[in-house]
Amino acid sequence: MIEVQNLSFAYGSRPILQNVSFSLEQGECVAVLGNNGAGKSTLISCISRLRRPSSGSVLIDGTPVTQMTRGQQAQQISYVAQKNELAHTTVFDAVLLGRKPHMKWGPSDIDYDVAEHALRAVGMENCRLRYVNQLSGGEQQKVMLARAIAQEPKLMLLDEPTSSLDPRNQYESMELIRHCAHGHHIAVLVVIHDLNLALRFCDRFLFLKDGTVYASGGREAVTSENIRAVYGMDAAVEQFDGIPMVIPHFHAHSSPY
Numbered sequence: 001m002i003e004v005q006n007l008s009f010a011y012g013s014r015p016i017l018q019n020v021s022f023s024l025e026q027g028e029c030v031a032v033l034g035n036n037g038a039g040k041s042t043l044i045s046c047i048s049r050l051r052r053p054s055s056g057s058v059l060i061d062g063t064p065v066t067q068m069t070r071g072q073q074a075q076q077i078s079y080v081a082q083k084n085e086l087a088h089t090t091v092f093d094a095v096l097l098g099r100k101p102h103m104k105w106g107p108s109d110i111d112y113d114v115a116e117h118a119l120r121a122v123g124m125e126n127c128r129l130r131y132v133n134q135l136s137g138g139e140q141q142k143v144m145l146a147r148a149i150a151q152e153p154k155l156m157l158l159d160e161p162t163s164s165l166d167p168r169n170q171y172e173s174m175e176l177i178r179h180c181a182h183g184h185h186i187a188v189l190v191v192i193h194d195l196n197l198a199l200r201f202c203d204r205f206l207f208l209k210d211g212t213v214y215a216s217g218g219r220e221a222v223t224s225e226n227i228r229a230v231y232g233m234d235a236a237v238e239q240f241d242g243i244p245m246v247i248p249h250f251h252a253h254s255s256p257y
């Protein structure tokens, strides 16, 4: 179980996160929702320890991550940022890097197998010898997802993993992410803007607003009221084939152009 307790963070004197608390279970896929600038990326970078929160703690199975060595943290938490600096390495080596926290001296046969499996899971096995910095944005996103999967963490933090993907790849990647949670008992926290993708593949929803948790819960938390409060947009939530769908009522305002 992952517990986030009273996490706060500021950039200089500007508070971004204020007392954010929630928990997620192993095997659960939780969407982090909220408008641009709400603090979603900051939240998951604080959980990953990429940024140091000003207060609060993150516990994995009762152990604060601050009490873990960097190596232990890397074994337990995988993190895919919104923008990734990609070195001039092959696709296969980029995925194999996900195994590094588990390696002793160098990669074992198991590490190669796990990396190969992850590469196949995202459908990039035919690109294994290409250089990652020469791939398209969507292809790079799939490679980064494969690396996070190869890491076999307890907690997977994904920042907009589908933002550069075409519709079919969005669905396939979200299905894979859900499978990581449900099939491999990983706790997944995914920042996502597409409410319908989130509704389809995530188990719970955490709405961030002004750096605090505005609302959270299962599908019942994705209401017109919460969408209006968080995004400042009118939308209906209708059932289609048993799946709730968000249909925005967007009214164009007169533009100065």
Ligand SMILES: Nc1ncnc2c1ncn2[C@@H]1O[C@H](COP(=O)(O)OP(=O)(O)OP(=O)(O)O)[C@@H](O)[C@H]1O
Pocket (backbone or CB within 6 Å): 011, 016, 034, 035, 036, 037, 038, 039, 040, 041, 042, 043
């Ligand atoms: N390095 C930084 N220095 C100062 N302010 C920052 C920095 N990074 C982000 N911010 C500010 O912190 C706030 C939260 O940013 P964050 O990236 O966490 O938002 P977000 O919810 O992930 O947004 P988006 O949906 O646009 O990705 C924003 O107002 C942003 O301008």
